[in-house]
Amino acid sequence: MSVQLWTWILVGITFALYFGIAIWARAGSTKEFYVAGGGVSPLANGMATAADWMSAASFISMAGIISFAGYDGSVYLMGWTGGYVLLALLLAPYLRKFGKFTVPDFIGDRYYSNTARTVAVICALIVSFTYVAGQMRGVGIVFSQFLQVEITTGVIIGMAVVLVFAFLGGMKGITYTQVAQYCVLIFAFMVPAIFISIQMTGNIIPQIGMGSRVEDGTFLLEKLDNLHTQLGFKEYTEGTKSTWDVFAITLALMAGTAGLPHVIVRFFTVPNVKDARKSAGLALLLIAILYTTAPAVSVFARTNLIETVSDQEYTSLPEWFKNWENMGLIAWSDKNEDGKIQYVNGDATTGKPEFTEARGASGERLIANASTETNELYVDRDIMVLANPEIAQLPSWVIALVAAGGLAAALSTAAGLLLVISTSVSHDLIKKQLKPNISEKGELLAARLSILVAIIVAGLFGIYPPGFVAAVVALAFGLAAASFFPAIVLGIFDKRMNKQGAISGMIVGTVLMLFYMIRFKTGLIGVLEPLPASEWWFGTSPEGFGTFAMLINVVISITISRLTPAPPKDVQEIVERIRIPSGAGEAQHH
């Protein structure tokens, strides 16, 4: 059977499964809609959290990015897993005990202020929209590359599917679909990784295969380091970023992960504090399966790529090379006219390749913007995971599986984010501020309508991606780190923290982060071009600046809170109550 037929079959089966679950798990009350009734088992919640967390970026892009970044890619591996330790130890149990529906709920009640609640809602909306746009785009790309439909059609199919299970089931529908999506995505990620590990190192476990010997008796990583040195790249296991920047980015990603509203809200769905702790552990365990396999995939893919293409005749290259070239994700320009691929350090093109209609002497697609550097090959990072099974010549059902897995990853994350957006609007804005006496039925309707609007907006972002999407993904983490994370942690661990301190901290942290991001990622402030790395404050990249903004937030919050009156007695009692784990069951009913 062809790859395309296999892909249709696997995507069809998994989608039918998601629909089935959505119909089975319809939500009848706001509590079911927002937190799945608060009765999800720790294992199911762990799986749902893992699927929620692992997005199209984790599934498709991460291994590819690491493949090209080597050691520098560690920031994502440590950052996106280490954040769960913070979440499990500093946030999840206490927020569960607090027992409301959303992060703005906690901020609003703990800081006895609707201003604080509104600031939190705005941060939650910015973070979630930034993130969801990338997911819908991911759905479109998977559809267009595996099933040869237009990206737009792909995005619309994706929107329709998410709509069904999010609109009908709310958190309840989303939770149980995410459980299924976790199974699909982890299976789809592991199967090719295991196949390739056996092929290259004879070891069935990719995590061990990565550190094993290859056929010629050398260690795989040693061999890759040597290949890199020969071609003029920095050794794979060494980095090019400064130690401070790696430190700052990792910390920003960790704090950001722990502060992301769609992740935090998952811990409101389990029955009690004990289960919230356990569930965080299970979630990280399930996430770690993918996150420890990804760097192995990166090493396999990188070695395979170099060995397959470097110094080879273009005409003798395998079929996949030409397929991806036709899709515009690989480009080769024969600068020294020898018909062979020279793949060395340096940019082959200036920016993304611009293809002309013509073909060159070897039959390659000609590009208009070749650079003057020696390197002749451009490879889009995203294809490392998508093309890996083809490069390793795996059976067609394995290649098709990757498509189904990519869709599961993108859809599960999109659904979780859309729910946060709709909850922020229907619960935090309408119920808590604009129309407090709205009926249960009215609120449920408002929640469903806002999810509908959110899906349409997200879909439009996916069809017409604004240029700033790529630049602002790091912003989502930076913002979560600079706004929510300190406000929540201080709200639990510092009884003296009051509204003046927390609000000024959140505002300064957020504004500082936005300013730095806009200044260094776009040319909107001051100069026309984004400022170069030499202008970075203390050598901190925009990706790592969240760490800096977070520290400023903490300093300002603590200073201002000590200069202003202590929070009222009843708020101090809330803090004392959430520190004690028992009695979370009743706290749910409010």
Added chain:
Amino acid sequence: MTKPDKSEAYWRENKKYLAILLSIWFVVSFGCGILFKDLLNRYSLGGFKLGFWFAQQGSIYVFVVLIFVYVWLMNRLDKKYGYNE
């Protein structure tokens, strides 16, 4: 113990656990994987340079273990103070 004393003692022990566990969290990731990576890279673990292994594998394994140790410690603490349900 009176009620406030009991909850304060519980909170103190909780904070002690957090301090220990978060120190380990910091040492394996920021310490072994980042700050002392070059030093550790002189040693190897199978085919891995040790610092690189911590950054891309080891720290993640330790994170998982840390959370489960935390779960176990807290369940024990809850029982000791009668906060288990």
